Amino acid sequence: MREQGKLFVISGPSGAGKSTVVFKAMEGREDLCFSTSATTRKPRPGEQDGREYFFVDRERFVEMIAGDELLEHAVYVNNYYGTPRKYVEEQLAQGVNVLLDIEVQGARQVAEKCPDATKIFVIPPSLRELERRLVNRGTDTAEAIAARLERARQEYQEADFYDYIIVNDSLEQAAAELSAIILAQHCRAADRADYLRAL
C-alpha cells in the first residue's frame, strides 16, 4: 500500500520567494507537487496559464465558488485566488505531497477543512530585503509595493498560526529546510502508529 500524500500550506509575504523555494525543493522529485491556484489577476510577463496559475475571469471564479470546487479562496489586491479541491485530493490519494502557496486567510480555511495540513511560513531575512526584492522584480508600482510591505507587517502578526517558519536568506538552505519538514512530517509518530501496531 502506497503511503498517503500530505498537504503542506506555504504562506508568506509576496516577494519572500515562496515559489522559488518550492521549485528548488521539488527538483528531481516526483513525490511533490505544487498545487496550481486559480486566480482572476492578470498574468505577469512570462507567466503561463496552468503553470503559475489558472488564469480565469471573475465570472468563472464565482461559478467555482458556487460549485464548491475550491478548497479555499481569498481576495487579495482586488483579485480572487483559490485552490481547486479535486486536483489536491487526487494527488494525495496517489501518494503525492501537495504544496499550496496561499495567503494567511486561505491557510486558515484549509486548516479548518484539513486539520492535518502542515502550515509553513516563508519570510525574507528582513523587510528591507523584501522591499529591495519587490523593487527589483519591477512588476509593481511604488503604491503596490508599499501596500505589500504593509500587508507583510500584518501577516507577521499571524505567524504563530504556522507550524514552521523558513527564513529565505540562502535559497539552498531554505529548500533544504522545506524538504526536511516534508520528510519529518512523514515520520510523525501519530501517522506511523498504525504501522507499529501491525508488527
Place this chain on the structure above:
Amino acid sequence: MREQGKLFVISGPSGAGKSTVVFKAMEGREDLCFSTSATTRKPRPGEQDGREYFFVDRERFVEMIAGDELLEHAVYVNNYYGTPRKYVEEQLAQGVNVLLDIEVQGARQVAEKCPDATKIFVIPPSLRELERRLVNRGTDTAEAIAARLERARQEYQEADFYDYIIVNDSLEQAAAELSAIILAQHCRAADRADYLRAL
C-alpha cells in the same frame, strides 16, 4: 548569536540499529553529537571506554546518582545506564544538537526535565528481523535474546509517547529521516517567533 542546540532522545529496541543510524546521520557534521552514556555493563568486544559508553563500576555510578550528575538513569538487564548532565548542557550551549540513545524509562525522565526534547523511536522493520539481527550480533545468549524481544514488545506499547517513529529498514533512508527531523525541529515556529518579532 549562535542558535542554541536541541536535544533529541532516541529510543528503540536493542538491535533496532539506533547507534548505526545516528552515526550515519552524523557523518561530516559538526553540529551533531551523540551523548555518551555511563553504564555499569561490561564492554562488548570492540567497544571502547568513552566512545560507546563510559564504563564505570557500580560504586561510581551510585555516586553519580547521589551527586545529581545524571540527566536520567535506568536499570536494564541488571545494569545501570545514565546520561551525564554537564556534558549535554555544555554541548547545547555551544549550539550543538545532542542525541541521547536511551530507553523508554530514561526518555520519560529526560522529557520531564527537558520538555522541549524531541523524542524519536527507532524500530526494526519487524520483530522477526530484530530477532535475526540479535542472533547475528552473537553477543547475547538465547535467553537474553528472548528477554530483549519481550522487552521490545513492551516498548512498542509506549510508542505513542514519542514524537517521531523511524523504521530502520534502509540505513540510508533512516539516517535521512533522522537528519530531516533535526533540521525541521530548528524550523519550528515556536522557536523562530523571536526572530520574527525582531524584524
